[in-house]
Amino acid sequence: MRDADLDLWERHLADLGRRVARTTAPLAPAEGAALRPASQGAGDASWALDEACEAEVEGWFASRALEGPLSLLTEHHGWRHRGPDGGGGWRELDGFDHGGPRVVCDPVDGTRHLLLRHRAAWCLIALAHAGPDQPRQSEVVLAHAEELPARAGAPARRLGARRGGGAWLSEGATREPLRVDADDRLDHGFFSFFAFHPAQRPAVAQLADRVTARWAREEGCSREHCWQDDYISSGGLLLNAALGSQRVVVDARALLPDSTLLHGGTCHPYDLAAPVLILDEAGGSVRGMSGAPFDQPLDAVHAAGFLAFTNRATAARALPALLEELTNWKREFEQNP
Numbered sequence: 001m002r003d004a005d006l007d008l009w010e011r012h013l014a015d016l017g018r019r020v021a022r023t024t025a026p027l028a029p030a031e032g033a034a035l036r037p038a039s040q041g042a043g044d045a046s047w048a049l050d051e052a053c054e055a056e057v058e059g060w061f062a063s064r065a066l067e068g069p070l071s072l073l074t075e076h077h078g079w080r081h082r083g084p085d086g087g088g089g090w091r092e093l094d095g096f097d098h099g100g101p102r103v104v105c106d107p108v109d110g111t112r113h114l115l116l117r118h119r120a121a122w123c124l125i126a127l128a129h130a131g132p133d134q135p136r137q138s139e140v141v142l143a144h145a146e147e148l149p150a151r152a153g154a155p156a157r158r159l160g161a162r163r164g165g166g167a168w169l170s171e172g173a174t175r176e177p178l179r180v181d182a183d184d185r186l187d188h189g190f191f192s193f194f195a196f197h198p199a200q201r202p203a204v205a206q207l208a209d210r211v212t213a214r215w216a217r218e219e220g221c222s223r224e225h226c227w228q229d230d231y232i233s234s235g236g237l238l239l240n241a242a243l244g245s246q247r248v249v250v251d252a253r254a255l256l257p258d259s260t261l262l263h264g265g266t267c268h269p270y271d272l273a274a275p276v277l278i279l280d281e282a283g284g285s286v287r288g289m290s291g292a293p294f295d296q297p298l299d300a301v302h303a304a305g306f307l308a309f310t311n312r313a314t315a316a317r318a319l320p321a322l323l324e325e326l327t328n329w330k331r332e333f334e335q336n337p
Contacts, residue, residue: 001101001129001141006162009101010142013125014158016060017146020107020123021156023056024049024148030115041076043106043268043300049115050076053107053123065090069100073270074107078300079134102128102135104273104298110233114148120156121148124235126273128298138295143274143281145239159239161281167242180283181244184313186221189247190229192237197265200253207252207329214321234267234306238275241310242282248318254305255289255330266303269296279308285315291323 001009027049037045046054054076061072061082069083071093081093083100096102103125108114110121127142128135141163147156159178161167167178191212195204208228215221229246231237240246253266276286276294286294287307294306307322309315 006142009127010144010160010162012064013103013127013142013144014146014160016057016105016125017123017144017158019056019060020053021146021148023053024108024114024121025152027052029117035115039076041074041300042078043075043270046076047111047115050108050111057105057107062090069093069098071096071098071100071102073102073104073134073298073300075105075270075300096130096134097132099130101130102139104128104135104140104270106235106270106274108148109235109271110148110231112232114150117150119231120150120236122146122233122235122239123148124271124274126277126298134297134299136295136297137269137273137276138293140273140277140298143277145235145274145278159242159278161278163277163281165281167278167282169243178242178278178282180242180279180311182311182313184311184317185247186215186219186314186317187225188222189225189227189310190240190245191226191248192229192231192246193250193252194230194234194237195253196232200256200265203256203329203333204252207250207325210325210329211250211322214325215318218321219317234271235275238272238279238286238308241284241308242275242279244310246308247310247314248322249306249308250322251304251306252289252326252329254303255326255333257333266305268300269298269302269304270300272304272306273298276306283311285309285312287315287319289326291319 065082085091106124113119114121123146125144128139145159158170169178193208195201237249289305
C-alpha cells in the first residue's frame with residue numbers, strides 16, 4: 001500500500017472512530033436491563049451500548065465496501081469480507097484473498113465503565129495490508145484510538161500510529177508526536193497485574209506480590225508505590241502506558257488453568273491490535289508470555305496474554321524477575337491443577 005493510500009485509510013479509520021464517539025456521547029448512565037448483556041458476540045458479551053456502536057460500524061463497513069474490497073473483524077461478528085458487487089452495491093466475499101486491507105475494530109473497549117459513566121472507554125481500530133489470511137500483530141501498519149468520554153461534552157483524546165512513522169496524540173485541533181519518557185523506575189506509578197473475574201484475582205495477586213518483592217530486593221523499588229489500576233480495558237491500559245501513567249501492565253490470565261478461563265475472563269488479540277502498535281511506535285514495548293514481542297494472529301477467539309512496558313528501559317529492568325516468577329507461577333498450576 002502506498003503512502004497516499006495509507007493517508008486515505010488513516011482518514012477512514014479516524015472517521016470510524018468519530019462515528020462511534022457520536023453514538024456514545026448522548027447516552028445516559030445505563031439502568032435496569034441495560035446493565036445486563038444483551039447478547040454474546042464472537043469475542044465477548046455485548047450490551048445494548050455495544051450493539052448501537054456495532055450498528056455504526058456496520059454502516060461504515062458497507063460504505064467502504066462500495067469503494068473496494070476489505071476484511072473487517074469486530075468484537076461481535078468476528079471476521080467478515082465485503083467488496084463492490086459491480087452494480088453500485090456491495091456483496092459478501094468468500095475470504096481474505098481479495099487484495100484489499102484487513103481492518104480490526106473493537107468499537108467499545110471498556111464497555112462496563114462507560115455503561116455507568118464511570119470512566120472513559122476507547123474505540124480501537126487497526127489496519128493491515130492485504131493478505132491471504134487473518135493478520136498477525138506484526139502486520140498491523142496503522143492504528144487509531146478514539147477516547148469515548150464518560151461525560152457528554154468532555155474533551156476526548158485521539159492517539160494513532162503508523163508503523164515506522166511514530167505515534168501521535170491529539171487533544172483538540174492539533175496533533176503532536178507522542179513519545180514515552182526515558183525513566184526506568186519500578187515504583188511511583190501504576191504497575192498493574194490485571195484480573196477481571198473474582199476467581200482469578202487471588203492467583204494474580206500472588207504473582208504481583210512475588211514480582212514486586214523481587215523488584216524490591218533486586219532493583220530497590222518501594223513496593224507500596226507500585227500502584228494497581230483495575231481498568232477493565234486492555235486497550236486503555238496499554239494506551240495509558242503510552243501516555244506514561246501505566247509503567248508496567250501484566251495480563252497473565254491466559255496462563256491460568258482452564259477452570260478459571262471463564263468466558264470473558266481473558267483479553268483477545270483483537271483488543272490489542274491498535275494499542276500495541278501505538279505503544280511500540282511511542283517507544284514502549286509489548287511482549288508475549290515468553291518475553292518475545294507480542295505477535296499473535298488477530299482474532300476474537302483465542303486468549304491473549306501480554307507484558308507491557310512504558311519504555312524499553314523499564315522492560316530491561318522489569319523483565320528478568322517477571323519472566324522467572326511467571327515461569328514458577330505457571331509450573332505450580334501445572335503441578336497442582
